[in-house]
Structure formats: C-alpha cells, structure tokens
Amino acid sequence: MTFALTHANVVNPDSGEIARDVTVLIVGDHVAAVSTQTPTGAQAIDTAGAYVVPGFNDMHAHTLELDDSDAAHQLMISYGITGYRQMSGSAALLARRAAGDFAESADAPTLLQLPGARLTNLNANSPQAVISEIRNQHEQGADFIKMTQVPSMIYRIAQAQANLLGIPCGGHLPPLTMAGDAAKAGIGFIEHLGPGLGLLILCATNEDQIRGELTALENRTPTIGLPFMNRLFNARLDWIVADSQLHNGSRMVPLINRAIDAFSEDKSRATAQILAQHNTWQCPTLIRAKPNEPSDDLLRHRDPDLATASAKARKPRHKATNKAISLSTQSTFDRLYNTRQRLTKILADEGVPMLAGSDIAGASSEVPGASLHQEFDELAAAGLSPLQILQMTTSAPAKFTGRDDIGSIEEGKRADLVLLREDPTQSVAALHTIVGLVRNGVYRGESDLNTIRKPIAHEQGAS
Numbered sequence: 001m002t003f004a005l006t007h008a009n010v011v012n013p014d015s016g017e018i019a020r021d022v023t024v025l026i027v028g029d030h031v032a033a034v035s036t037q038t039p040t041g042a043q044a045i046d047t048a049g050a051y052v053v054p055g056f057n058d059m060h061a062h063t064l065e066l067d068d069s070d071a072a073h074q075l076m077i078s079y080g081i082t083g084y085r086q087m088s089g090s091a092a093l094l095a096r097r098a099a100g101d102f103a104e105s106a107d108a109p110t111l112l113q114l115p116g117a118r119l120t121n122l123n124a125n126s127p128q129a130v131i132s133e134i135r136n137q138h139e140q141g142a143d144f145i146k147m148t149q150v151p152s153m154i155y156r157i158a159q160a161q162a163n164l165l166g167i168p169c170g171g172h173l174p175p176l177t178m179a180g181d182a183a184k185a186g187i188g189f190i191e192h193l194g195p196g197l198g199l200l201i202l203c204a205t206n207e208d209q210i211r212g213e214l215t216a217l218e219n220r221t222p223t224i225g226l227p228f229m230n231r232l233f234n235a236r237l238d239w240i241v242a243d244s245q246l247h248n249g250s251r252m253v254p255l256i257n258r259a260i261d262a263f264s265e266d267k268s269r270a271t272a273q274i275l276a277q278h279n280t281w282q283c284p285t286l287i288r289a290k291p292n293e294p295s296d297d298l299l300r301h302r303d304p305d306l307a308t309a310s311a312k313a314r315k316p317r318h319k320a321t322n323k324a325i326s327l328s329t330q331s332t333f334d335r336l337y338n339t340r341q342r343l344t345k346i347l348a349d350e351g352v353p354m355l356a357g358s359d360i361a362g363a364s365s366e367v368p369g370a371s372l373h374q375e376f377d378e379l380a381a382a383g384l385s386p387l388q389i390l391q392m393t394t395s396a397p398a399k400f401t402g403r404d405d406i407g408s409i410e411e412g413k414r415a416d417l418v419l420l421r422e423d424p425t426q427s428v429a430a431l432h433t434i435v436g437l438v439r440n441g442v443y444r445g446e447s448d449l450n451t452i453r454k455p456i457a458h459e460q461g462a463s
Contacts, residue, residue, distance in 0.1 A: 002027045003043040008052045013395040016387045016425045026415040029441040055082025055416035057397040058372045060283050060357025071456050072368040073108035078453040079369030080434050082416035083110040094140045106442035112401050113143040120149045127157045134161045147171035159185045175214045183278035192285050202271045204262035260335050272350035281353045284344045286378035288359035341382035356392035380428040390424050
C-alpha cells in the first residue's frame with residue numbers, strides 16, 4: 001500500500017529538530033521520502049499538523065509469558081508501541097522465532113530481541129553449569145544472556161564466557177558485585193537500577209557496611225538443580241520480584257534506610273561516569289518499582305488501566321496490595337523510590353545510555369501499553385527532559401539493538417510511526433496524545449486505536 005501523511009511535523013528524536021509541514025511518503029512498510037511535495041497517485045492522509053515520531057519501544061517486557069500475548073500486543077499497538085525487548089526466553093521461544101512465529105505484523109510490535117532462559121541459582125549454580133548454559137543459549141540463537149539471580153562469583157565466569165562468545169550479558173546486578181567492576185568486565189546492561197538496592201549501594205558513604213550485611217542474604221535461594229526445580233523456582237521468582245523488598249521482610253527495611261541516609265551525590269556521579277565511559281546501558285523501569293512499593297496509589301486499586309489487565313496480570317499486584325504494611329515501612333519505600341528517581345536523573349546527566357522499559361507482565365505485571373506511558377511520566381518526575389524520554393523509547397533502542405532501520409524517520413527506514421497532537425519535545429504529556437499510528441504498512445487513526453483497545457479491555461477486565 002502507498003499513502004502519504006501530509007501537513008506533518010516530523011520530529012528528529014536525536015536532535016529535537018522538527019521539519020514542519022512536510023509530507024511523509026510510505027510505500028509498503030517503509031518510508032519512501034520526506035519532502036515538501038505531495039506525490040501524485042498516493043492516498044493522502046491529512047495529519048492536520050500532527051507531530052510524527054518513530055514508534056515507541058518498550059525495552060523491558062515479558063509479554064510472551066502471558067497466556068494471551070496476542071491481546072497484550074494489540075494493546076501495545078494501541079498505545080503506539082511498535083517494538084519490544086523480551087526479557088525472559090527459553091529454547092522453545094527461540095525455536096519458534098527461528099520458525100517465523102514472530103513475523104512482522106500490523107497487529108503486534110516487533111520482537112526486537114529475545115534471550116534464552118534466565119540465569120538463576122538453579123541453571124547457573126557452578127562454573128561448569130553456567131558455561132554450558134551460555135554456550136547452549138548462544139547456539140540456540142539467543143540475542144543476549146539475561147541474569148536474574150546469580151551469585152557474584154558465578155557472574156564473573158558468566159561474563160567472561162559471554163565475552164568469549166561475543167554475546168551481550170546483563171540484567172540484574174548480583175548484590176555483591178560493584179557496578180563499576182561489572183562495567184569494566186563488559187556487562188552490557190543493568191535493569192531496574194540493580195534491582196533492589198543495586199546501584200544505590202555504590203552511592204552510599206557506608207557502602208562497605210551495607211555490602212557486608214547483604215552477604216548473608218545473597219544465597220537464600222536454592223542451588224540444587226533438580227529437573228523440576230527450575231519450573232518451581234521460576235514460578236516463585238515472579239512473586240519474589242513482584243513483592244520486591246517485601247520478600248526479605250524486616251531484614252531489608254533498616255538496611256534500606258541506612259543506604260538512603262548515606263546517599264552521596266558525589267559517589268553517584270562517580271559511578272555514573274564509569275558506566276558512561278564503558279557504555280553500560282541502563283533501563284530504570286521506575287514504574288516497575290513504584291507499584292511494588294505498598295504506599296503507592298497504584299496498589300490501592302486506583303489505576304484505571306487495571307481494567308485492561310488479564311487475571312494473571314492482576315494477581316501479583318493485588319497480592320502485594322493485601323499485605324499488611326506498617327506506616328514506617330511505607331515511609332521507607334517512599335524514600336527509596338525518591339532516591340531511585342534522584343539516581344536516574346544523575347545517570348542521565350552524566351551521559352549514561354538509557355532505555356525506556358516498563359517490565360510489562362514481569363515482576364509487577366503492569367498493563368501492556370499503558371505501563372510504558374506511566375514510565376514516561378515517572379522519568380519526567382525524576383527530572384529527565386521530554387527529549388531525553390523520547391530518545392529513550394525511539395532512537396536509543398535502535399542504537400542499543402544495532403538496528404539501522406528504526407529510531408528515526410528517513411528514507412528507507414521502517415514506517416513505524418506515531419502521530420501526536422502535541423509537541424513531544426516540549427512536554428512529556430505530548431507522548432500520550434496519540435492521534436494516529438502507522439505499523440507494517442497500515443495506518444490507523446485515533447478512533448481505530450480506541451476500537452482496538454476497548455474490546456480487549458472489556459474482555460480482559462471481565463476475566
């Protein structure tokens with residue numbers, strides 16, 4: 001199909017420059033031209049001055065784990081998300097991708113990257129086991145190695161093996177591993193600012209004391225790799241991470257308070273500079289942390305987007321809601337979240353490469369599509385500029401994945417485009433003003449996107 005988006009304001013996410021009142025010619029699923037001329041013979045779609053940006057990408061998702069991933073992907077499309085990075089995989093999913101099961105579609109975002117099974121204390125509980133697991137995943141075609149719960153000593157071996165094979169390795173930073181050391185060793189990316197205390201340990205003036213106390217908590221998960229243990233542990237893992245700091249109960253709250261009290265901006269900037277120097281990517285997933293904190297309104301059933309969540313997506317959130325939390329613990333989690341926001345701003349200021357991701361259907365089971373827009377707002381609340389946030393969901397994912405066909409609007413690139421009513425370089429709220437979408441050669445207007453969303457919301461909300 002050939003059509004032209006006329007009277008468009010095309011945004012360059014890298015520079016923030018806007019080409020005003022131009023025409024974007026789309027042939028098939030690619031951009032054929034961006035010019036001031038409207039070609040003859042092409043269907044003209046008047047954007048009425050809409051701001052056109054590359055499609056959004058959610059760079060931390062688990063939607064392929066959902067019972068109804070198709071519905072989740074349609075929701076993502078309705079929110080302007082045209083690409084995602086799946087953060088948990090398996091040999092079966094890798095085989096399905098190789099067989100073409102996740103081909104490009106107008107009804108689903110592009111699967112940008114897919115790993116094998118997450119590295120845990122079960123499948124990576126010895127040097128031999130972790131080396132074998134990484135070799136197997138590399139042979140199966142994994143795009144990267146995802147660490148979830150790996151002891152510090154095993155991490156070093158895992159990173160060395162990944163480096164040897166030339167496959168990126170990253171994810172959850174082991175509690176006793178210094179981020180600077182990991183960056184120098186070649187870790188490709190760190191998710192959730194750690195998670196847990198994660199990077200915050202390095203930002204505390206009492207770092208050694210906190211690290212010593214964490215030693216006792218590092219090896220609390222099972223390490224015997226019996227055949228059935230991986231399945232049981234992975235099922236429990238979602239609950240462990242969904243309840244975040246609550247999983248470790250009263251042990252963590254005093255430790256968190258001490259880390260927050262000792263937070264040093266100077267140490268934070270020094271850590272950020274090392275991460276920037278070694279091009280260690282960060283995906284903060286602030287919204288993933290926020291609903292995990294019991295004091296947040298999202299856990300009090302005030303989130304209107306819960307109507308679009310499947311039953312599976314709602315369970316972890318409601319389980320955390322129903323826990324009895326003291327006022328002092330709620331205060332601690334509020335302080336922790338505010339400190340995470342401060343650290344996110346420092347990382348951005350120091351030039352650490354960053355991605356926008358929301359942990360869809362992962363730890364907190366956020367609502368597909370809506371969750372990334374919530375992440376935009378949390379990043380803005382942390383102090384990041386509208387342009388920085390736009391980059392984190394458009395051009396930065398292209399650079400991170402090494403894809404030269406997405407991330408900007410130019411001749412020859414994929415025509416995955418979002419049309420916005422307002423200027424996204426001036427306000428993060430503009431990212432929510434979607435009036436149209438182009439995906440895989442199909443144009444949808446605002447009413448079309450709402451039509452996609454409402455039946456799914458009705459069906460899943462009633463489940």
